[in-house]
Amino acid sequence: MADGSSETKSSNQMWGGRFASGPDAIMEEINASIGFDKKLYAQDIRGSIAHATMLAHQGIISAEDKDKIVHGLDTILSEIEGGAFEFSRRLEDIHMNIEARLAALIGPAAGRLHTARSRNDQVALDFRLWVKEELQRTERALTALIGAFLDRAEEHADTVMPGFTHLQTAQPVTFGHHCMAYVEMFGRDRSRVRHAIEHMDESPIGAAALAGTGFPIDRHMTAKALGFREPTRNSIDTVSDRDFALEFLSIASIAATHLSRLAEEIVIWSTPQFGFIRLSDAFSTGSSIMPQKKNPDAAELVRAKTGRINGSLIALLTVMKGLPLAYSKDMQEDKEQVFDAAESLELAIAAMTGMVRDMTVRADRMKAAAGSGYSTATDLADWLVREAGLPFRDAHHVTGRAVALAEQKGCDLADLSLADLQAINPAITDKVFDVLTVEASVASRTSFGGTAPAEVLKQIAWWRARN
Numbered sequence: 434m435a436d437g438s439s440e441t442k443s444s445n446q447m448w449g450g451r452f453a454s455g456p457d458a459i460m461e462e463i464n465a466s467i468g469f470d471k472k473l474y475a476q477d478i479r480g481s482i483a484h485a486t487m488l489a490h491q492g493i494i495s496a497e498d499k500d501k502i503v504h505g506l507d508t509i510l511s512e513i514e515g516g517a518f519e520f521s522r523r524l525e526d527i528h529m530n531i532e533a534r535l536a537a538l539i540g541p542a543a544g545r546l547h548t549a550r551s552r553n554d555q556v557a558l559d560f561r562l563w564v565k566e567e568l569q570r571t572e573r574a575l576t577a578l579i580g581a582f583l584d585r586a587e588e589h590a591d592t593v594m595p596g597f598t599h600l601q602t603a604q605p606v607t608f609g610h611h612c613m614a615y616v617e618m619f620g621r622d623r624s625r626v627r628h629a630i631e632h633m634d635e636s637p638i639g640a641a642a643l644a645g646t647g648f649p650i651d652r653h654m655t656a657k658a659l660g661f662r663e664p665t666r667n668s669i670d671t672v673s674d675r676d677f678a679l680e681f682l683s684i685a686s687i688a689a690t691h692l693s694r695l696a697e698e699i700v701i702w703s704t705p706q707f708g709f710i711r712l713s714d715a716f717s718t719g720s721s722i723m724p725q726k727k728n729p730d731a732a733e734l735v736r737a738k739t740g741r742i743n744g745s746l747i748a749l750l751t752v753m754k755g756l757p758l759a760y761s762k763d764m765q766e767d768k769e770q771v772f773d774a775a776e777s778l779e780l781a782i783a784a785m786t787g788m789v790r791d792m793t794v795r796a797d798r799m800k801a802a803a804g805s806g807y808s809t810a811t812d813l814a815d816w817l818v819r820e821a822g823l824p825f826r827d828a829h830h831v832t833g834r835a836v837a838l839a840e841q842k843g844c845d846l847a848d849l850s851l852a853d854l855q856a857i858n859p860a861i862t863d864k865v866f867d868v869l870t871v872e873a874s875v876a877s878r879t880s881f882g883g884t885a886p887a888e889v890l891k892q893i894a895w896w897r898a899r900n
Contacts, residue, residue, distance in 0.1 A: 464762075465522045469769050473527050474513050476562040478506045480555065481531070483658040484638060485546055491649050493549065498542040505539040506531070527559070528552055549648035550641055553672040553760045557637035560768060562659065564681050567775045568630050574782040575623040575688070579616050579900050581789040586612035587893050591886040593871045594709065594799035595808055602806030605871040608799060610884040613892050615695055620896070622688040629684055633677035636661040640671035643759040673759040675749070678771050682746040685778045689739040692781050696736040699788060703729050707802070711793040716784070731784045738777045745770035803871040807836045807846055812868040812877065821860035831858045845869075 482503050489499035509531055512518040524530045536543040589608040596606035636656035639646065645668040652664035665671040702709035703717075716731040749770045752763050810832050817828035834857045839846050842853075847869040854861040867873055879885045882892065 461522065464525060466526045466765050466768070467520050467522055467524065467530060469772060470527045470556075470559075471520055471530070472768075472772060473556075473559040473563055474531070475510065476559040476566075477527050477531055477555070478510050480558045480562065480638060480659065481546055482506055483655045484550060486658065487651055487654045488545070488548055488648075490654065491651055493648050493650070494545045498545050501539040501542040502535070502546050505535045505543065508538060509534050526552075526556075528555055549646040549650050550638060551643075551672075553642050554637050554640040554668075557640070557672055557674070558659070560771075561633060561637060561677055564677050564771065565630060565633060567771075568626050568633075568681060568684075571684075571688075571775075571778065571782070572623055572626045572630075574779060574786070575619050575626065576900060578782055578786045578789070579619050579623070579896070581786050582612045582616045582619070583893055583896055583900065585609075585789060585794070586616065586889065589794060589796070590889045590893070591875075592794065592796045592799060593803045593875055595803045595805065596884070602802070602808050604811055605803045605808050605874045606878075606884040607875050607886060607889060608794060608796070609886070609889045609893070610875075613889060613896075615691070616892075616896055618691040618694075619688070622684065622691060625684045625687065629677070629680045632680065634662040635665045636663070637665050637671045637674075639664060640668035643669050643672050669759045673756065673761075673764075675753055675764060675767050678767050679746070679749055679753065681771060682742070682749055682774055685774045686739075686743045686746045689742040689778060689781060692785055693736045693739040695785060696732040699732040699792070700729050700736070703727075703732075708795055708798045709802070710795060712788065713791045713793070715791060716788045731788060735781045735784055738781050742774045742777050745774040800871065804845055804847075807839060809846055809869050809871065809874050810836055812874045813846060813865065815877075816865050816868050817858070817861070820862070820864065821858070823858075823860070 485494070485499050485502040485506075488494045489496050509518065512534075518530075518534070520530055521533075524533055532543065532547070535546065586609040589612065590610075592608040593605055594608045594611065595602045596604050596611070636652065636659055638655050638659070639650050639652035656662070656664045665674075699710065699712070701707055703712050712727070712729055712732075717727050717729055749767055752766050756763055813835060814825065814828040814832040817823045817831055818825050821828075823831065835846060835849065835854060838853060838857070839849055842849070847866060851861070851863050851866075854865065868877065875884050875886065877885065879888055882888070
């Protein structure tokens, strides 16, 4: 007896506190996925109803059993959504939890539901349905964000601000034009979402474990019932494919990167040193000890979530990189990454849409900054090419001398006298002053996609027709 107790004690110490009961506890802990895949309950029930309906239509199960199964699944759906369903870790996953409850509700007929399918194609279906629905939510969220930018762009089509390269003042642009840059970015994100939906719009159910099934199923029927374009065409690839999840995470990472770039600009613009915008209290917080501060916390958190979303992409890429065909249990690690990234992306887009709509644009501060750093120097060089006939490289050299003189005098280019400019190049006339204001600079940029207010309004109209 003493020897046995000692052995048990030693075993428990070896397995550790949480797993004191030994290997069984460890296996249950590592194998169970119900803690996160219960999120797939609606998709699992929807897929099972479509499968049962098809089985009955094909004469594989009776109409009576199908009716019992559908009624039981509807009951389970109501129980889960009403908070009355008890999920069990002992039953591992959402599929077995629902199947066990169905058996308790309708008896032996429940066992016929799993005819001609496997948990492999079942989970592939559930997860694909969930990702497809999440992509559709993302598309709607991006459309709302684009709409917010279109409204601000139209409102500020002629609001002058500095354009930057290397975060140094480059040339004057309009805030409307700057907003439209983000419309283009998030428009590409939305296009990627739409393409991803098209890529994944195939039904996995019916692939079974990996080889298909000998039952006379109709995969086109279930595909249509579940809103897919068609069934997948190779059963091995079907159960081992997680490209749709990787594509979602890739799209999420790129969109999050765009959101992070915008968040960084909002952080910079809201500083006292820039003062281009003012965030409302809804999207900022105060300091615990410095009463004068207003921190752009929402933007900073959007910026931070990019790392989290990128991490999810790398994690799943790493899970999938060495898996032989077909299904491996490693693939259970796919869902938490996608669920977490989806939640982070939804929140980040919603927060940014709110900030864009809510922020106060300080046009006076933008205009004052637009002329700093000799931002109209390129306009002077272009004028010398057009009006004085200088080669651009010579015009660039003349403009550089004019900038150096303005720096020496502590004034802007427009404040130099005609005599000052003619001392650098006699071909300069007083007409040059027509292009040295920031308003004249932006108005002159009429090339397609340029910053001229009229061109900005054209691009806004183009996007409104497609948003």
